[in-house]
Amino acid sequence: MKKVYLDYFFGYPKDEIYFLANRVGRKLLDYLGDELFLLLVDSKILLSSYDIEKLSRIKDSTWKLHSASKSLEGFLNKLIVNKKLYTNKNQRIGDVFGDQKEVLKKKIGDIRLIAKTKSTWDYCRNDVMHYQRGKKYRYDEMQKRFEEIIEIMKLLYEDLYNTESKPDDEIDKGFKMYVSSKYAGLKYNLKERIIRLIRKI
Numbered sequence: 001m002k003k004v005y006l007d008y009f010f011g012y013p014k015d016e017i018y019f020l021a022n023r024v025g026r027k028l029l030d031y032l033g034d035e036l037f038l039l040l041v042d043s044k045i046l047l048s049s050y051d052i053e054k055l056s057r058i059k060d061s062t063w064k065l066h067s068a069s070k071s072l073e074g075f076l077n078k079l080i081v082n083k084k085l086y087t088n089k090n091q092r093i094g095d096v097f098g099d100q101k102e103v104l105k106k107k108i109g110d111i112r113l114i115a116k117t118k119s120t121w122d123y124c125r126n127d128v129m130h131y132q133r134g135k136k137y138r139y140d141e142m143q144k145r146f147e148e149i150i151e152i153m154k155l156l157y158e159d160l161y162n163t164e165s166k167p168d169d170e171i172d173k174g175f176k177m178y179v180s181s182k183y184a185g186l187k188y189n190l191k192e193r194i195i196r197l198i199r200k201i
Contacts, residue, residue, distance in 0.1 A: 016041055020041055022167050047146055076121065110155070116155075
């Protein structure tokens with residue numbers, strides 16, 4: 001498993017990269033690898049972009065979750081192969097976490113994760129990828145589903161590999177530099193603006 005070097009991702013906002021890396025931790029980050037991690041970052045950026053929200057004519061926000069859904073698919077396929085969760089090599093994700101989950105039930109500690117994963121996977125595969133007449137998917141639901149994808153990845157990885165995935169020193173340092181400092185500045189600016197408003201009264 002190759003180490004993912006976060007500072008090598010040029011053209012991506014550092015705060016989004018380190019925020020997400022902090023959520024998944026070092027072990028899961030390296031397990032995902034560059035490609036699957038950046039798909040998550042793509043969706044995170046789209047979900048955080050307020051400029052896009054100004055386009056009032058957009059009624060369906062599922063496109064913002066498309067990259068994260070692909071990342072979940074890649075992660076689950078990788079997990080199935082690496083942990084040998086199939087009974088035959090023709091089984092797909094829906095089989096392993098659905099009707100044919102015998103192998104998975106023997107290897108997983110928290111069996112509730114099976115149903116939760118299947119539900120999230122079904123949503124990503126069916127609701128995000130396919131047209132359903134009359135259904136509208138708003139931003140808040142996409143944000144909730146994005147959080148579910150991250151949670152599922154982390155819980156499955158930690159359960160099946162029997163280890164915790166925590167941020168390492170590199171992630172902590174980047175998080176403090178690009179995320180904590182950004183929001184500390186925002187809090188300060190808000191406080192300053194309130195003080196100025198009070199003085200004007």
